[in-house]
Amino acid sequence: EVQLVESGGGLVQPGGSLRLSCVASTFTFSSYEMNWVRQAPGKGLEWVSYISSSGRTIYYADSVKGRFTISRDNAENSLYLQMNSLRAEDTAVYHCATLGYTGYWGRGTLVTVSS
Amino acid sequence: AIQMTQSPSSLSASVGDRVTITCRASQGIGNDLGWYQQKPGKAPKLLIHAASSLQSGVPSRFSGSGSGTDFTLTISSLQPEDFATYYCLQGYNYPRTFGQGTKVEIK
Numbered sequence: 001e002v003q004l005v006e007s008g009g010g011l012v013q014p015g016g017s018l019r020l021s022c023v024a025s026t027f028t029f030s031s032y033e034m035n036w037v038r039q040a041p042g043k044g045l046e047w048v049s050y051i052s053s054s055g056r057t058i059y060y061a062d063s064v065k066g067r068f069t070i071s072r073d074n075a076e077n078s079l080y081l082q083m084n085s086l087r088a089e090d091t092a093v094y095h096c097a098t099l100g101y102t103g104y105w106g107r108g109t110l111v112t113v114s115s
Numbered sequence: 116a117i118q119m120t121q122s123p124s125s126l127s128a129s130v131g132d133r134v135t136i137t138c139r140a141s142q143g144i145g146n147d148l149g150w151y152q153q154k155p156g157k158a159p160k161l162l163i164h165a166a167s168s169l170q171s172g173v174p175s176r177f178s179g180s181g182s183g184t185d186f187t188l189t190i191s192s193l194q195p196e197d198f199a200t201y202y203c204l205q206g207y208n209y210p211r212t213f214g215q216g217t218k219v220e221i222k
Contacts, residue, residue: 062210095159
């Protein structure tokens, strides 16, 4: 069974930073494009960022561009999201996901931005 | 960015009912559309990819149709485990965009 497990969430003050991780198991992580998707409490799904299988192509939502950085380490089967200059509106559960026709998702990690 | 307009935002239905949810894209996206089901506290589950391809393991009462700008998710006979929120997602370009969601509740 494919597993994606996120970690690194928590409570952070506005303006602070967090680094999220997503570790993949039982599938060939290096072959898959990956994404971060978030969901604010009681709200819908919002796509955040994409990285190609090689890491050479990256996209961001306008709402996080310039503040968040996506990266991956295929040797470690890991995906990352460095989040800087955090705002209250970044409060959400953050999921890593393959999207596309595979549809693998992790259960998510909660990020709360509050003073 | 492509806007995905999903309707209705919520609906009440009974077990056994036929349910239809629609998603309209602000520009043509071919068949690059997926449908997801999400239950409270859980990750979304992919039901349909490429507008009409049933994901492995998903019951055949779920079906998808459409291309270009107009898409439909149909549940032919609603079951108790189908009460959830459903989202469409366009896979045509970046930024990826989701519909606003449709909450299917018990009547």
